[in-house]
Amino acid sequence: MSTPNPNPENRQINIIDPAFTLNPQPVYDEVLTRYRVAKTIGLNSPVISRYEDVIWALRHPEIFSSEMDMHVGLGTERPMIPQQLDPPLQTRYRKILDLQFSRARVMEIEPDVRRHANELIDQFVDAGECEFDRDFAIPLPCRAFLRMMGLPQEDLELFLELKNGIIRPPIANPYDIAAAKEYRAKTGKRIYAYFEALIDDREKSPRDDMMTYFTKVELDGKKLTRNEILDICFLFLLGGLDTVTATLGCSVFYLAENPEHRRRLAEDPSLVPAAVEELLRWQTPVTIVPRILKQDWELDGVQMKAGSMVSLLIGAANVDEQEFGAGEGKCVHFERERNRHIAFGAGPHRCLGSHLARMELRVGLEEWHRRIPSYSIKAGETPRVSPGIREVMYLPLVWEKGGAA
Numbered sequence: 001m002s003t004p005n006p007n008p009e010n011r012q013i014n015i016i017d018p019a020f021t022l023n024p025q026p027v028y029d030e031v032l033t034r035y036r037v038a039k040t041i042g043l044n045s046p047v048i049s050r051y052e053d054v055i056w057a058l059r060h061p062e063i064f065s066s067e068m069d070m071h072v073g074l075g076t077e078r079p080m081i082p083q084q085l086d087p088p089l090q091t092r093y094r095k096i097l098d099l100q101f102s103r104a105r106v107m108e109i110e111p112d113v114r115r116h117a118n119e120l121i122d123q124f125v126d127a128g129e130c131e132f133d134r135d136f137a138i139p140l141p142c143r144a145f146l147r148m149m150g151l152p153q154e155d156l157e158l159f160l161e162l163k164n165g166i167i168r169p170p171i172a173n174p175y176d177i178a179a180a181k182e183y184r185a186k187t188g189k190r191i192y193a194y195f196e197a198l199i200d201d202r203e204k205s206p207r208d209d210m211m212t213y214f215t216k217v218e219l220d221g222k223k224l225t226r227n228e229i230l231d232i233c234f235l236f237l238l239g240g241l242d243t244v245t246a247t248l249g250c251s252v253f254y255l256a257e258n259p260e261h262r263r264r265l266a267e268d269p270s271l272v273p274a275a276v277e278e279l280l281r282w283q284t285p286v287t288i289v290p291r292i293l294k295q296d297w298e299l300d301g302v303q304m305k306a307g308s309m310v311s312l313l314i315g316a317a318n319v320d321e322q323e324f325g326a327g328e329g330k331c332v333h334f335e336r337e338r339n340r341h342i343a344f345g346a347g348p349h350r351c352l353g354s355h356l357a358r359m360e361l362r363v364g365l366e367e368w369h370r371r372i373p374s375y376s377i378k379a380g381e382t383p384r385v386s387p388g389i390r391e392v393m394y395l396p397l398v399w400e401k402g403g404a405a
């Protein structure tokens with residue numbers, strides 16, 4: 001039962017604590033049962049965690065705004081489109097973007113994604129071991145994304161370097177904020193230059209691909225400006241790769257530690273789509289989404305000021321027993337009947353790439369378990385999970401040589 005919580009200072013959550021990123025469930029349990037509003041150390045913002053509160057906030061952008069200065073420091077020169085805009089402007093862009101990310105469009109590239117998954121597995125299956133993040137979870141979404149955008153597969157390494165230059169700048173001291181900002185700004189310029197060159201190319205020689213679509217599509221009778229295209233592509237690069245990498249890693253980490261669930265998936269591939277949803281719910285790799293309050297707000301006796309940041313802990317909302325059932329929210333059930341998880345967000349900003357992500361996850365898990373049905377974490381090794389988006393950055397797996405197809 002929740003007790004009134006007049007002071008969020010009562011409970012501070014450290015979302016970059018390695019113990020939290022490795023297993024956030026004890027913290028979720030505590031905030032859901034005791035602190036309707038808690039506070040983050042680091043972001044220094046109130047944290048809302050109940051399903052009903054989080055979903056309400058996500059559906060009310062007029063109060064919980066996405067227009068924030070967070071793009072400053074991410075190497076971008078303007079807000080990313082559409083994520084850092086509020087409706088009605090955000091909704092205008094979604095109209096032209098949703099068409100490109102429809103289920104039907106995604107199905108067109110499924111055979112290629114399946115081929116990429118098998119090509120990756122070919123490289124290590126006979127060795128009987130791999131580092132899952134480096135060898136599978138990172139390259140698969142990147143290959144899928146290049147294919148979706150109509151970009152050459154040879155750009156894989158460059159693409160990964162650019163993305164990492166923003167998300168994890170390779171600087172000597174990771175806590176040196178000024179150095180990280182400088183590195184991101186330099187990388188941001190390279191990202192703009194990369195996509196500018198593509199726009200030039202597609203304007204001269206149109207093709208049947210997404211970049212060409214951006215150069216031609218009209219919004220309210222006007223073509224997109226160069227900056228609008230760049231601000232969309234920048235977001236795709238940041239939002240479309242790490243999220244799928246993290247979900248693949250969290251899912252396979254869970255399955256390696258829970259052999260009964262792993263065995264069931266390997267024996268019955270028809271369970272994979274439901275397993276994808278349940279593992280998205282249970283692991284929620286994008287744990288938190290930030291918002292800026294447009295007006296003063298009060299929840300459970302906690303006063304929050306207009307202009308301040310609020311964190312929505314979707315990871316906790318996804319295991320809230322008020323929504324998922326008493327005793328049920330904290331169990332992993334591939335046969336769950338009603339799974340209204342919000343791992344892709346909710347409301348107007350609900351993930352644009354959810355069909356693409358679901359297909360990549362389904363194909364990735366299907367092919368992995370078809371070829372490597374039995375695997376475990378290498379003895380004596382400890383997986384590591386990154387803060388922020390929960391990527392399993394080190395996941396050494398082993399299996400019996402020759403035991404795989």
Ligand code: HEM
Nearest residue numbers: 082083239240243244247289343344345349351352353357
């Ligand atoms: C399992 C993988 C993924 C997860 C868990 C995920 C999660 C999310 C979440 C939680 C949001 C809402 C953010 C907010 O409300 O502020 C979001 C938005 C978004 N996602 Fe994803 N995402 C995934 C994959 C992808 C992919 C593959 C793309 C491809 C481009 C993508 C593109 C976007 C974009 C463009 C938005 C912003 C939508 C808007 O503001 O209207 N995502 N995603």
